[in-house]
Amino acid sequence: MEPIIDKLIKLNDEWTEAGLQKQVTDPSSKYAGGVMDESTGIPRANHLGTPAVMAAWAASLVNPASRYYHHAGLLHALEQASDFMLRRQHADGTISLGSTNFNSPPDTAFVVGGVTQIYRLLERAEWPDALPAMANIKEFLTRTIPALLTGGCHTPNHRWVITAALAQLYEIFAQPELLHRAEEWLAEGIDITEDGEWTERSNGIYNAVSDISLYHTARAFGRPELLEYVRRNLRMMAYLIHPDGEVVTDYSGRQDLGQTFDLSNYFLVCRLMAVHDADPLFAAMADYAASFISRYKEGVNNHPMVGVLLFPSNLENVERDQLPQRYVKWLNFGHPMEEHLNRVQQVGHHMQIQHSSMHLAFGAPVVRIRELDDSVTMMAKAPSFxxxxxxxxxxxxxxxxxxxxxGVVSFDKLSADSSGVYTFHSVLEKGYNGPIPKELLAELAPDTKMSPWYLLPHHRRPFTHAQQFAITAEITQEQHAWRIRVHADEREDVFAQLTFIFGIEGQLTGSGIVPISEGRCFFQEGTLHYSAGQDAIEISSGAFEHRLPELREVPYPGGCQYAHVNLLSPFDHTFTIRLL
Incomplete structure (x- = not known):
């Protein structure tokens, strides 16, 4: 048996026991049978809640290597949890996320994507004692079908989550309507660049969601061509891993932006693709991802133990490549991003979409540079460059x-030349809005005594006195150092602030550092020194050309240290970052 399987069995037994301790056993409670959420104390029917614990329980119950194999008490707990799911299911067949998204088709699809696997796992076990729980689970799934045949989504990845749910329901119920609805979603086309980047640019969360969803869609519907998109993203992800296993989240378009994630949520899809393709890189990624699995944090739709049991395979027969540790990787430099953005106004949505984002940074260029323990990311269309x-x-x-x-400058363009200079450029534009033409106002029949601002057609105002401000940043790699030059055009007296953001765990020192508040300081002159353990970075030199401690509309999330360099246009300032 593979070592990772032994590890997963042990961990799954621990997750099983932890879930039992959190189950509501009071039969008079409306949450009876549910498993309490750690953060709220309220049992939820979402994919990270009770269904995820049910997945661990089902995997333990059918696995002879588990200490909970055919455990009567655990089977009773599973039955109670399945009762809870039926009671928390709305009349329209949906469930609610809990934090938001009530009566939600996409959140129902997340749950269905895993609960279908629980049902098939129990069915394959041919264990008569499990029939009551299976009946509840099948009833839950049956009730979801109308919602998934008619329901919509919010975000780009929701389409593939819904499609995967439809595909796995099709495996159980074989209703042609399920296939037809999935084809309606797939007809929109797959939102991924040639280099493997999904719309949401979410390396920490939603890449893996889209990957595992399309894997199951391809498998259940016999659509192997869909696996090519999974391959693209996984190959890209091999270059988006820091030396300690943390994935790059610096430019995400979702809630993982700047947060810490590892590769563990890619384990199952890497394993499945490694076996499917006999691919040594994917096998190495699966091994590496498995090394970070230490506690349960995956949704029911991406449960590692259920996936291993339901789709058994011998990964030991697949050769391993070394994960890349020395490279310069350019991503999306060939993507026609500017062409696509120029067509936005033709579409007719006027940049409005409910409960979601346009994700206009999709396909923006990224450079990844890795030299063993040194890892660099440069990115356009992101809060940090x-x-x-x-x-x-x-x-x-x-x-x-x-x-x-x-606010923060999100550089529009990133280019690189043969001499190794990486150039960021943006031209900021701002103007003023003139009076609405009288003939357009006549359509409104305004009250001559009062004119509500929000009833005026502001989009019809002429644009006047357009002003521009051009900013460039040039980055050059030197021996054991990086040089960053930022310069602006000749416009005078624009306040600017360049900020270095450091991990909270390190020590920040320097004679030119002046504290502003907790975790924030001015870097006014001289050299700044940042160290963590035996490793250190030295930056020179600071500046203090104005006194503002912060500029408008610039957030400073907690858990970091901020060193601000105050610049006043026209500026041309060079920083040297030395690796010590």
Whole structure:
């Protein structure tokens, strides 16, 4: 037996026991049978709640290697949990996420994507004692079908989650309507670049969601061509891993932005694809991802133990490649992002979409550079344009903010030349809105005594006095150092602030550092020194050309240290980051 299987069995037994301790056993409670959520104390029917615990329980019950194999008490707990799911299911067949998204088809699809696997796992076991729980689970799934045949979504990945749910329901119920609805979603086309980046650019969460969803869609519907999109993303992800196993989240378009994630949620899809393709890189990624699985944190739709049991395979027969540790990787430099953005106005949605985002940064260029324990990311269309890991010393980001268009500059363009200079460029534009033409106002029949601002057709105002402000950042790699030059055009007196963002775990020192508040300081002059463990970064030199402690519309999330360099346009300032 593979070592990872032994590890998963042990962990799954631990998850099983932990879930039992959190189950509501009071029969008078409306939450009876549910498993309490750690953060709220309220049992939920969502994919991270009670169904995820049910997956661990089912895997333990049918696995002869588990200490809970055919355990009567655990089977009773599973039956009670399945009762809870039926009671928490709404009349329209949906469940609610709990934190938001009530009567939600996509959140129901997340649950269905895993509960179908629980049902098939129990069915395959041919264990008569499990029939009552199976009946409840099948009833739950049956009730979801109308919602998934008619329901919509919010985000890009929701389409593939719904499609995967339809595909796995089709395996059980064989209703042609399920296939037809899935084909309606698939007809929209797959939202991934040639280099493997999904719309949401979410390396920490939603890449893996889309990957595992399309894997099951391809498998259940016999659509192997869909696996090519999974391959693209996994191959890209091999270059988006820091030396300590943390994945790059510096430019995410979702809630994992700047948060810490490892590769563990890619374990199952890497394993399945490694076996399907006999691919040594995917096999190595599966091994590496497995090394980070230490506690239960996956949703029911991506449950590692259920996946291993339901789709058994021998990964030991697949050769292993070394994961890349020395590279310069350019991503999305060939993607026609500008062409696509130029067509936005033709679509007719006027940049409005309910409960979601346009994700206009999709396909923006990214450069990843890795040299063993040194890891660098450069990215356009992101709050930070440069980040660096030097061993344990973490420069989490470098961002530039201005008062011209108040807020952080998200550089539009990133280019690279043959001499190794990486250039970021943006032209900020801001103007003013003239009076609405009288003939358009006549359509409104306004009250001459009062004109509500929100009833006016602001999009018809002429644009006047357009102003521009051009900013460039140039980055050059030197021996054991990086040089960052930021410069602006000749416009005078635009307040700017360049910020170095460091991990909270390190020590920040320097004679030119002046505290502003907890975790924030000015870097006014001289050299700044940041160290963590035996690793250190030295940055020179600071500046203090104005006194503002912060600029408008610039957030400073907790858990970081911020060193601000105040610049006043026109500026041309060079920083040197030395790796010590």
């Amino acid at each position: 440069f980040s660096l890991r030097h061993g344990k010393a973490r420069l989490l980001g470098v961002k530039l903010a201005t008062s011209f268009s108040p």
